[in-house]
Amino acid sequence: MRTQVSFARRGREAAPYLFIAPFFVLFATFGLYPLLRTAWLSLHRWDLLAGPVEFTGLANYARLFADPFFYNALANTASIFLVGAVPQLVAALGIAALLDRPLRGRTAWQAVVLLPNVVPVVAVALVFTQLFMRDHGLVARILSALGAGPLDWQAHAWSAHLGVAIMVLWRWTGYHALLYLAAMQSVPRELHEAAALDGASRARSFRSVTLPGIRPTLLFTAVVSTIGGVQLFTEPRLFGGTSTGGNDRQFQTLVMYLHERGFEQLDAGYAATISWVLFALCALVALGNTALVRRLVGRW
């Protein structure tokens, strides 16, 4: 009798832990273990095929911080992010503001706006790469019809960054617009009415009522697009066809560099080092972003 009771009680005590266990099991398997394993790899000279060669401590990190290709990739990543993310968030805000008005067939518009995001990224990258082809691409033809010479998109850093940024822009603007729209619709209408009564213009009302009202969403999208930007890989990888990103690494991003070292030169230790620095970078940038957006948009 007694044991049954205690068994039942123990069961009741264990139940909550069992309920939350799946998260921790999944997190440990797919989050924590790879993280620690990567840290371990990064302390070795480790050949992807042959395995560990020798324990080198922090030598890989020292090498990385003296590596010009790392800084090159870092600068490219930042540049592509700035060229892509800022116009993207502004455009998303504009689209959301347009969709926020009374509109015929709004659901259809919302679906259209989201469409680019549900197309697989590889397909997007391939289509844009075709459009941007130097000799026979559609963009090249339009440019030459307008009297401009053909542009070798991949040959210059600025054009390559622009090209990649356009792909990112195309894919993510609609997604962010819908997030903004959802947030805008939860801003109380009374606030807008009160602003209108006070004689505020539409623009003023947008700035003083809408923007502060959607601040958490602004923050969220800024963080998400930054992290996406830091981890940018597929678009530039397919754009140039190699992990080096052009003949002078002019559009090699950090993850492409990681891929080149790890999966082309088989230097798994160094690649692991890059991924750890990438992780630290993501954390830092996300924190910085939070602070920035908090300062920019109201002080609620």
Add this chain to the structure above:
Amino acid sequence: MQRAGVGRALVCLVAAALVAAGCGTSGAGGGGRVRLTVATFGEFGYEPLFEEYERAHPEVDVVGRVTDFDTHHRGLITALATGRGAADVVAVEEQYMPRLRRSARRFADLAAFGADRLRERWPRWKWEQGVADGGRVVFALGTDMGSLAMCYRRDLFERAGLPTDRDRVAALWPTWEAYAEVADRFAERVADARFADSAGTVYTAVLNQAEENYFAKADDSFIGDTNPNVRRAFGIAGAIAAKGRTAKVTTFTPEWNVAINRGAFATVTCPAWMLAQIREAGGAAGAGRWDVTAVPGGGGNWGGSYLAVPAQGAHQREAYRLAEWLTAPEQQEELFVRSGILPSEPEVYRDPVVLGHTDPYFGGAPVGALFAASSDRVRPNHRGIRDADVRPVFGRALGRVEDGAQDVAQAWEQAVREAHDLIG
């Protein structure tokens, strides 16, 4: 925390995608048949042979997976590293052989299945590239080899006022310097096409005519900066690039295919295996426009592959039997006659049927005589263990010259510096 997890996951996803693209899993097919996957790249011409093999072995189901060169090899390496995902039979190109030889234990030792008795099929150099541990372990069987020739467009040559007959074309360029002069003559008369496809192709051809490239044959040390062969090849290709004589399309990319289809370049150094790719890209409309003749500098080799059986496979014995059959003389002969894949076995390339073979797509060029007849003279280039790492460094340097970003001297200087940093 989670973000790094996502980062890792991204890398894993990419790796998985590469693996999925390059290889497949094996297992028992329907009705108890053994399913064998064969992963190759480019044009191996194996499809009809698979059917033939299945007819002779009803218990086996052969599935071919073809990807491009880079995807195939990266996928293979990832699969070998993780221990799963490789096909039952995998093709390996010669430039990856030194590195994979170091990890030969990841492949089945084919000697255990009797491969050591096949030694006499190949010339010594081809056989020795596929063995490890001083010849005790056989991990790969030779398929084809490269043997260089020059493919050219008769119609473009005619427009440029150049001879179109293959002997007279060959007489135009006894040396690479003469080839560069013909490029200048061509450019004076034809504005809407370039003479060569890319500086990289010219470079590879010149380089492969030398026995040593980036690494010393004696001790595998890096000599890319001091080896006059490398310097000379870089100078010749760089000068052609700087003058804008190339169409700036990297071999085997979609742009390269489009350029072939539209006749954007007039010549390309072509190893035997490239004929199939030109035919594929050129389509029916390109028939008869191309021709094949001798390459400047007198022959050489570019590429050639092997078949290996990853040790992770579930049906290694069956996979070996298939690989042994695919590389057997009868099949090599069939592959050459049908697809122009040059055999690496003397018994085959000395066969009169092979020697007398012509290719109607290339204006009836005597490809047997052009490729097979010089096969006895083919010598391997010494490939260092890090050959596959250093090679792209110099390729990109020539790309920078083509982009107009650097002159030849600057590009060379940067390439040498990068190569040194890489070797460490």
